[in-house]
Every structure is written in C-alpha cells, then in structure tokens.
Amino acid sequence: MDDKYGLKAATDRGIKLRAIGDSILLENEFVRMWEVKLEPGETLGFHIHYHPYLVISLSGGSNEIETISGRKMATEEPAGTYVFINDMREVHQLTNRSNVTYLSRLVEMKSVTWAAT
Template sequence: MNDDHGFILAREQGITLGEIGHRIFFENDLTRVWEVRLEPGETLGFHIHRHPYLVVSLEGGANRIETIFGQTIDVDEPSGHTVFINEKRAIHRLTNTSGVLYLSRLVEFKSEIWIYDGESN
C-alpha cells in the first residue's frame, strides 16, 4: 500500500493528528478560517489538510515545516505574506523558529475535499 502522505507511519508511531489551527475564527458553508498563533519556539503538532487553503500572515517571521517523514522546509512568513496551497501534502507540523510571535489566518476552501490513500486502517 502507498503511504505518500504518512498515514501508515503515523499509525505505526502512535501519532494522533491534531487540528490545523488553534481556533476557528469564522466558518460558513464555503470557508473555514483558522487562527494559527505560535510563540517563538512553539510547535503546532502533526496534522493534515483536507481542503485547498490560503495562509495570510498577520505577524511573523521564520517557520519550519517538518513532515512525518523527517523532511524539513524552512519558510519565511513575515507580516503580509500569503501563500495558496492547492495540493495534497504529507502529514506535517509547524514550528515558529523566529524570535517573534507568528500569527496567521488559514482559510480553508471547503468546496473541495481531499481523500488520502492509506488513511483508513
């Protein structure tokens, strides 16, 4: 079985996936807006996205994305930075590696739902 997104590995390691943000800021039938708030050095645990999404940084700097497979991606997300993700990605976590607060709004577009291989037991 294919494990491109890490569901089998997460089960083997006993990892329970968390939410993609800290709180839902707004929601309707088409969108869900999450607040992501990370103090310096803080990590948002392993999670996966089920919809295309847009991230708008309100405050921030350097962050690190780490996939369940151990790949790390350093990203710079200063205030005003935006990124649109329209592809499935592996289970990952986000760590604020800067010395300042990271605060963003993550907007999920609920009209498209991603289903992943290997997700079911």
C-alpha cells in the first residue's frame, strides 16, 4: 500500500494527529484561521493539512519542519512574510528553533479539500 502522505506510518506508530493550530480565530464557509504560537523549543505535534493554506508570520523566527518519515527542513520566517501552500504534503510537525516566541496565522481555504489517496 502506498503511504505517500504518511497516514499509515502515523497509525502504525500510534501517533494521534493533532489540530493544525492552537485555536481557531475565525471560521466561515470559506476559510478557517488558526493561531499558531510556539515558545522557543516547543513543537506543534504531527498533523496534516487537507486544504490549501496561507501562513502569515507575525513575530518572525526560525522553525524546523520534520516529516513523519524523518525528513527535516529549516524555515526562516521573518515577521510580515507569508507562504502559500497549494499541495497536500506528508504528515509533519513544526518546532520553533528560535530563542523568541513564534506567532503566526494559518488560513485554510476550505473551498478545496485534498484526499490522501
């Protein structure tokens, strides 16, 4: 069985996927906006995105994305920058590698839903 997005790997390892943010700040039929806040060294546990999304960095910081398969990617997110993700990606977690609190808004575009097939 193909496990392109790591859902089977997460299940096999007993990992319960978490929400993609800390709290929902706004939701309607079009968008869902999350707050993501990580203290230095803190990790937002394994999760997966089912919608295209926009991340807006409010505080800036250096983070590390680690996929369920162990691949690690460093990210630099200066305050005021943004990134739009328009493809489904593997289950992953996010760790704040800065010495400052990381704060962002993650806005999901609910008009598109990806399937992990």
